[in-house]
Amino acid sequence: MTVEGRRPVKRALIGVSDKTGLLELGTALHAAGVEIVSTGGTAKTLADAGVPVTPVEQVTGFPESFDGRVKTLHPRVHAGLLADRDRPEHVEQLRELDIAPFDLLVVNLYPFRETVASGASPEDCVENIDIGGPAMVRAAAKNHNNVAVVVDPDRYDWVLEQVRAGGFDLADRKRLAAQAYAHTASYDMAVASWFASVYAPDSTAADSGFPDFTGGTWERGDVLRYGENPHQRAAVYRHWRGGLAHAEQLHGKAMSYNNYVDTDAARRAAYDFEAPAVAIIKHANPCGIAVGADIAEAHRKAHACDPVSAYGGVIAANRPITREAAEQIAEVFTEVVLAPGFEDEALDVLKRKKNVRLLTLPALTDADPIEFRPISGGMLVQTADRIDAPGDSPENWTLATGEAVDADTLADLVFAWRAIRAVKSNAILLASGQATVGVGMGQVNRVDSARLAVQRAGDRVKGSVAASDAFFPFPDGLQVLIDAGVRAVVQPGGSIRDPEVIAAAEEAGVTMYLTGTRHFTH
Numbered sequence: 001m002t003v004e005g006r007r008p009v010k011r012a013l014i015g016v017s018d019k020t021g022l023l024e025l026g027t028a029l030h031a032a033g034v035e036i037v038s039t040g041g042t043a044k045t046l047a048d049a050g051v052p053v054t055p056v057e058q059v060t061g062f063p064e065s066f067d068g069r070v071k072t073l074h075p076r077v078h079a080g081l082l083a084d085r086d087r088p089e090h091v092e093q094l095r096e097l098d099i100a101p102f103d104l105l106v107v108n109l110y111p112f113r114e115t116v117a118s119g120a121s122p123e124d125c126v127e128n129i130d131i132g133g134p135a136m137v138r139a140a141a142k143n144h145n146n147v148a149v150v151v152d153p154d155r156y157d158w159v160l161e162q163v164r165a166g167g168f169d170l171a172d173r174k175r176l177a178a179q180a181y182a183h184t185a186s187y188d189m190a191v192a193s194w195f196a197s198v199y200a201p202d203s204t205a206a207d208s209g210f211p212d213f214t215g216g217t218w219e220r221g222d223v224l225r226y227g228e229n230p231h232q233r234a235a236v237y238r239h240w241r242g243g244l245a246h247a248e249q250l251h252g253k254a255m256s257y258n259n260y261v262d263t264d265a266a267r268r269a270a271y272d273f274e275a276p277a278v279a280i281i282k283h284a285n286p287c288g289i290a291v292g293a294d295i296a297e298a299h300r301k302a303h304a305c306d307p308v309s310a311y312g313g314v315i316a317a318n319r320p321i322t323r324e325a326a327e328q329i330a331e332v333f334t335e336v337v338l339a340p341g342f343e344d345e346a347l348d349v350l351k352r353k354k355n356v357r358l359l360t361l362p363a364l365t366d367a368d369p370i371e372f373r374p375i376s377g378g379m380l381v382q383t384a385d386r387i388d389a390p391g392d393s394p395e396n397w398t399l400a401t402g403e404a405v406d407a408d409t410l411a412d413l414v415f416a417w418r419a420i421r422a423v424k425s426n427a428i429l430l431a432s433g434q435a436t437v438g439v440g441m442g443q444v445n446r447v448d449s450a451r452l453a454v455q456r457a458g459d460r461v462k463g464s465v466a467a468s469d470a471f472f473p474f475p476d477g478l479q480v481l482i483d484a485g486v487r488a489v490v491q492p493g494g495s496i497r498d499p500e501v502i503a504a505a506e507e508a509g510v511t512m513y514l515t516g517t518r519h520f521t522h
């Protein structure tokens, strides 16, 4: 070993399911004078291409057997991975047992997650649980003093550089070991979660849908400039399932902690609509949501809801941003624009703004069906609030009082009901022409939310429709809306004072629909 801890690579064990880059790696390792030992399929790929390789069976003296369940699970493999050559007694034992040590292990595991995601049979999923691979990875990682372990095909070029430079130094081997343990931990988490939730749920899980055990693993993305406030430190971590944390940033300043929070709220507000929709978010609440014939129209209508608050907002659109929409957006100081894509001309327009962050995330990216919210000492888990309950369809609404409304008014009620799901409780949302015109959010009583919505709507309140995210506990909040000129209301109903609330609507000649479904957002 040299002073800096470099260990030359003379012997490598390679066994990979994902054969990406394998030939290049094997060819270059051989050219660098490294002896290669490999498992069946890996050895065949290398040998077929003319790369000299020793089959692992030759090392173990034992056939690869039981459909590949036993290949490398052998003392001759594991001794070669675990012996510490800094300990004279280990070196002596290697000599006595006639075992040659490995300096490099390259492994990637059976594609368990991908097999589950493909909808394969449970038997196939079980068969794709790698046993020998993780055992080797963990062994080599433990013995990082001697062995470099590589689990990521993206690192092969760097691996070759190190091999040619005389081997990996100790710091490199430690980092590789850390990555290796993260890799096996993530793999085991996927297996354990699948067992607990799908394959072998206990009786409670079977009844409730919530398994005894759940887990996730996250990898760090960017370290953020600061957290919610400048004295808080922060970073973004990603799990493997996709979502905003995986959005591609095309332009602009680095995302901040609050940008992520607001952009996720914007995504939630806009991406669920079927028609072209735009949401403008400030402090995780909408200051405008609208649908339109196209994104430019939806943006105009969403912006018109509350142009004062839209300044410095975060915009999400559920269709690619067009040049027309981009020109409108460019007129207002905007922190982030999230969309499934940007037309080239739209990018040209928006990139003239140095700071605006432009993010792409495919539409229909499945919002997590399960939501996690940490609390001190634990975590709350719930299914996501989606607009798919029976009470979310107008055909299931109950007309509590008033005339059945015309098609346009009903469309506005449906829009308001869908949009209110993105507003923090207590929420009252006024809509007209498929756009919000006044939003009252986050108040600790519904009367104040109604007042806020009415105040924000100004003259537009007259003839608008209203949605309330939960029932009116008293007629007072509704009365604020009635007095301001709202002509139809949709709300869940379910209060013990529903008769009083409905009577107030009836007296005012205001139509009221009950959904039977609530959409609190805390």
Ligand SMILES: NC(=O)c1ncn([C@@H]2O[C@H](COP(=O)(O)O)[C@@H](O)[C@H]2O)c1NC=O
Pocket (backbone or CB within 6 Å): 015, 016, 017, 018, 038, 039, 040, 041, 042, 043, 068, 069, 070, 071, 072, 073, 107, 108, 109, 110, 129, 130, 131, 132, 133, 134
């Ligand atoms: N059973 C074993 O001893 C064993 N040893 C290595 N593997 C895996 O077999 C795969 C490589 O196999 P092949 O070279 O035959 O395509 C790798 O994903 C490796 O992690 C094994 N397979 C499953 O456990």
